[in-house]
Amino acid sequence: MAVRAGYSIVAVDAYLDAQTLAMADKAVKVGYGELGFDAGSLLTRLDELSQEGFMADGFVGCMFGAGFEAQPELLQKIAERFPILGNSPEVVARVKDAEDFFDTLEHLGVAYPRVTRVLDGDECNYIRKRSDGCGGMHISFVGHAKEQLSGREYYQQLMDGRPVSVLFVANGLEISVIGYNEQWLSPSEQFPFRYGGAVSGIHLEKSVEEQLILAARKLTSAYGLRGLNSMDALICKDKIFVLEINPRLSATAILHEDHTFNLIEMHLQTCRGQLDAKVSSLPKKNKAHAVVYAPCDLVLDSTLDWPEWLVDTPPVSEGQIKILAGEPVCTVLSSADSAQVAMHMVKKRVGVVLDQFTVASEVW
Secondary structure, eight states: OTTTTTOOOEEEESSOOHHHHHHOSEEEEOOEETTEEOHHHHHHHHHHHHHTTTTSTTOOOBOOOSSOTTOHHHHHHHHTTSOBSSSOHHHHHHHTOHHHHHHHHHHHTOOOOOEESOOSSOGGGEEEEETTOOTTTTOEEOSOTTOOOOTTEEEEEOOOOEEEEEEEEEESSOEEEEEEEEEEEOOOSSOTTOEEEEEESOOOOHHHHHHHHHHHHHHHHHHTOEEEEEEEEEEETTEEEEEEEEOSOOGGGGGGOBTTBOHHHHHHHHHTTOOOGGGGGSOOOOEEEEEEEOSSOEEEOTTSOOOTTEESOOOGGGSOEEEOTTSEEEEEEEEOSSHHHHHHHHHHHHHHHHHHHHHHHHHO
C-alpha cells in the first residue's frame, strides 16, 4: 500500500517474503520469538540503517504492525530514535493491558465477554488468553482451574457468536469506518484459536454497525487512538461484545485497498489529526485472505509453482527454505461479487496449496 502511494520503503521484518523483497528499496531480517521481535536485533538493525543514510532527507517515519504487543517498551526505544507514524507506545501499552482495557470498557458502558483471573469450577465456559498476544496463538482452552496465570494472562468467557472486526481511521477523537470483516480460525492441536483469515464487505444489520461504530468511537476518545486501527468483536443475537483493539496497521487493511484511494495516506493524515468524513461512504469490498500454515516440516525451493493469487511467499529464489510444521507459509487472496463467494473461494484455494505441499513433501 505504501509503495502504491509513492513511497520508497525500508522493510524490517521477521520473514522477508518474496513480495516484500521485490518492492522494498532495502529489506533486513530480524529475529522473532515468543514475545515478538528480538529487541536487540531490531534496534541494532535500525541503528545500522540510520548510519547508512536511510533515515536522512525525505525520511517520513516508522510505521509498525504486529510484533510489539508484548513489549511496547521496544516501540518506545524506536520512538526515541525516529518519528512513529501511528499510536504512541504509551497508547499501545495501555490498550494491551487487560486490566486497563476492560476497566475502560466497563467505564464506557461497552459490553464484553466476562473476564476473570480466578475460576470457581466453571472452566468449561472459559478460555485462557494473553493481553499482549496476536494471531490467536496466545489463546487456549482452560486445562485446569488451578493453573497459575502470568501477569498478562486472564480467563475470558467463551461465547458463541459471529466473529467480526471493524477497520477504522481515527484522529484521536473521532473515527471514520473503512469497512467490516468476518474472521475465521485455522485451528491446530497446539493452537485451537489460530487465526485463519478474513473476508471484507460483509452484511451487518444497521443496529450492529451502530454498536460497532459507537464502541470504536468511545475507545478512540478514551485512548486517543490515531491512524488505522481495528476492533474485534463477537455478534451474539444482534448485540456486540468487544474482544480487543489492535492499535496498529492490521492485516485486514489490504482487503479494503483499491485503486481509488490509499489507506496509507489516510493513516498518515489521521496521525496528524486530519479526518476525512467521506471515508465512511466508501464502497464495501468483497475480498478475502487466508493464512496457509505448514501441515508438516517443509523444504521449499524454486521448483514450486506459486499461483498469482498467493502473496507473502517464501523467497525460494535464494535457495531451499525449511519451514517447520505449524509455521505460516504464505497468504491466499480472493475477490468476488459477494463476501460469501470470496470466502468460499479463498478457503478452496488454501486446500489447493496444501495439496501441492503434500505432493512436494512426498517427492522430497
